[in-house]
Amino acid sequence: MKQANQTFIQLAAVVALGAFSAVSVHAEQAPLVEGAGIVITADDMRADAQRMPPEMQGLVLSKPQTVSQIASNLYARRALAVRAEEQGLDKQPSVQALLKVARDKVLSDAMLEAIDKQSMPNPSALERMALNVYKTNPEKYKTSEEVGISHILIGGSDAEARSKAEALLKQIRGGEDFARLAKDNSTDAATASKGGDLGFFGRGRMVPEFEVAAFQLDRPGSVSDVIQTKFGFHIIKLNDRRLPRLRDFSEVKAEIVKELTASVLQDARAAEAQKFQANAKFNQAAIEAFSSGYKPATK
Numbered sequence: 001m002k003q004a005n006q007t008f009i010q011l012a013a014v015v016a017l018g019a020f021s022a023v024s025v026h027a028e029q030a031p032l033v034e035g036a037g038i039v040i041t042a043d044d045m046r047a048d049a050q051r052m053p054p055e056m057q058g059l060v061l062s063k064p065q066t067v068s069q070i071a072s073n074l075y076a077r078r079a080l081a082v083r084a085e086e087q088g089l090d091k092q093p094s095v096q097a098l099l100k101v102a103r104d105k106v107l108s109d110a111m112l113e114a115i116d117k118q119s120m121p122n123p124s125a126l127e128r129m130a131l132n133v134y135k136t137n138p139e140k141y142k143t144s145e146e147v148g149i150s151h152i153l154i155g156g157s158d159a160e161a162r163s164k165a166e167a168l169l170k171q172i173r174g175g176e177d178f179a180r181l182a183k184d185n186s187t188d189a190a191t192a193s194k195g196g197d198l199g200f201f202g203r204g205r206m207v208p209e210f211e212v213a214a215f216q217l218d219r220p221g222s223v224s225d226v227i228q229t230k231f232g233f234h235i236i237k238l239n240d241r242r243l244p245r246l247r248d249f250s251e252v253k254a255e256i257v258k259e260l261t262a263s264v265l266q267d268a269r270a271a272e273a274q275k276f277q278a279n280a281k282f283n284q285a286a287i288e289a290f291s292s293g294y295k296p297a298t299k
Helices: 003-028 040-048 055-059 062-086 092-121 122-137 159-173 180-184 208-216 247-275 284-292
Strands: 033-035 039-040 146-155 198-204 227-229 230-241
Touching: 033 062, 033 230, 039 230, 040 062, 055 062, 055 180, 092 247, 122 247, 146 180, 146 208, 159 180, 159 230, 198 230, 208 227, 208 230
Parallel strands: none
Antiparallel strands: 033 039, 146 198, 146 230, 227 230
16 A cells, blocks of 8 residues: 555656646747737747847846846837738838848858857867967966055145145055055045055056056065156055966966967858858949949039
């Protein structure tokens, strides 16, 4: 009896699972909006979502209210399209040309995606290629000297601003905490809350006066004189210094693989395009006649 009960429970679970699967499939296939012979499906939503950046799709489509609004817009567009056909607007030469161009765009994008899939090297091949690029061009992957800097900025160019900066410098050299003074006084809102921390940067990133002063600081903890730039008056503190080095392959592998992938796919697309373009015959007279119609009228 006990075994029979267990068998019944197992069968019930299977039936329930099947019913749940059927409901899930039905929910997936159920129209999102319908009426007057017009239907908007999940496939329509996915197709429309391809116009969004991939990172935005989940953010937008995870909200039922947003999905309802997009589906409503698609419904309205499809209803307008049906009415346009009923009124014969799709027979107008200009509309037919637009439809042809739109169709070409969709199908050519699908073909390019297929070319990309066919041309994509496997991950191990890409890694070997990346390692070869890394070994062949080591200079490209060397870092320049970098300094880690904190600063206090007093905005303005007048004597009052300079006087305030010099008073703060005197406090710092008297032992006051640089980070606290930056938080309380710096007009650089982006760094003040972090005690003036600007992070690391190399040469060519900052205005010349600031850069020269920053790289002249010789040891962590050293502080510059008051430096004037177009932004105001700065007090600069050296937190750390990074010497030039060759970045390890593990640090740059993803970057190189991304560049290689883009290059391989671009070459594959270009090769396919050249095959098609080899058969193209340009009518220069027709091109010039068309172009002349868009030349601005001379006064």
